[in-house]
Amino acid sequence: MILKDIRNIYHSELDALFGKEEVDSFFNVLIEHYLNLKRIHLVLDPQYMITKEEEQPLFEALTHLKSQKPIQYILGETEFYGLPFKVNEHTLIPRPETEELVDWIINCHTERSQIVSKEPQTKILDIGTGTGCIAISLAKHLLNTKVSALDVSEEALVIAQQNAELNVVNVEFIHDDILNSRQTELVSVFHKYDVIVSNPPYVRNLEKAEIQPNVLDNEPHLALFVDDENPLQFYKAICEFAQINLKANGMLYFEINEYLGAEMIALLEGYGFKNIELKKDLYGKDRMVKGVK
Structure with missing residues (x-):
């Protein structure tokens, strides 16, 4: 033909x-x-x-x-921050706004390492890693780092490990649930982190009408949606975890729901974080926040 x-x-x-x-x-x-x-x-x-x-x-x-199956799932692959990544129905398709979050972290910590000469190894934890796109991109672009990544989905971690091998980086992958505090205490028995980053589920059920059918019908709801009554549940759990496991002056980064920027600032303030910065994405939406312990 x-x-x-x-x-x-x-x-x-x-x-x-x-x-x-x-x-x-x-x-x-x-x-x-x-x-x-x-x-x-x-x-x-x-x-x-x-x-x-x-x-x-x-x-x-x-x-x-x-x-309306996403083309990334048809091909089984996509690109993120200039790197190749495998994807399947157990992982979210990495988004451009998450690339902006990664870029923010890389720029902040490249500048920091230039200011502080002979800085010791930076320890980073990515919570809810999915494809591993955040953790792997940081491991690829930041020198002298030890990167760990956690996810509740064993199937997602299989893909994340394959992506680490594909991009020739070492990332420690952890199967755990950040909402289960007894388990997450075990995650960092031997760790204190300089950076904790997360792009957790943050889309409220009331916002489903705004989601395109190709996303709604194909991507894992476990990684997308939260209850309308408790939309910040993952952020609260991660803030509690960070209070114990983030070093003094360590940095906490989140990708967030564009409608909940003010609530996120209040949440970080409530947990004692300082120098809080809310950052807009390229479309002018409140999409990222950073706080210092």
């Missing part, structure tokens, strides 16, 4: 859902992934033929896209 004809089928079946430009983007990503062909190939050879065998994954992907 002529590859250009398959692209036309994609447009006829998907444009109404995603728009022409997005469908072009999907198709280009898929032919590079499955056929090792660049977009320019269709321009240079409009009559390029592919075999029945080569057609199959493209039509399977089309079926998945029609059901």
Whole structure:
């Protein structure tokens, strides 16, 4: 079959859902992934033929896209902070706003290490690691660090470990539940952390109407949603954990619900954190907060 004809089928079946430009983007990503062909190939050879065998994954992907399955799950991979990551239905797809959180941490601690010469090894804990994208990116870009990462999902930790190996970094992965204080006391019997970071579940059920179907129907709800009555439950648990396990002048970073910035500042103040900074993402939404113990 002529590859250009398959692209036309994609447009006829998907444009109404995603728009022409997005469908072009999907198709280009898929032919590079499955056929090792660049977009320019269709321009240079409009009559390029592919075999029945080569057609199959493209039509399977089309079926998945029609059901609004995210393309990252179709491919089983994505990119985050310039690094490759495997993803599956047990992990959230890493988001651009989380890249901004990682960038904030890297910039803060690169500056700090330049100010403090011969700084001892920095110990970092990522709580609710999912794919491991935060922990692995920090381990890759920050020198002289020991990075640990915790998640309640064993299935997510399998993917996170594969991602650490893929990106050639050492991260200590811990299967634990931050809401179970007896268990999390064991996490850091031998640790005091310089940095604790978390992108925990923070979407309230009342906000489900704002979530796109491709996210709502595919990504793990365990990693997304919290009860309307207690939307800060993970942040409270992590603040309590940090009071015991964060070093003096250590830093606590969170990705947050854009609607709860003021509540997060009040929460950190209530736990005695100082120099609290609320940071907006590129879209002007309150999305990150930092506090110093």
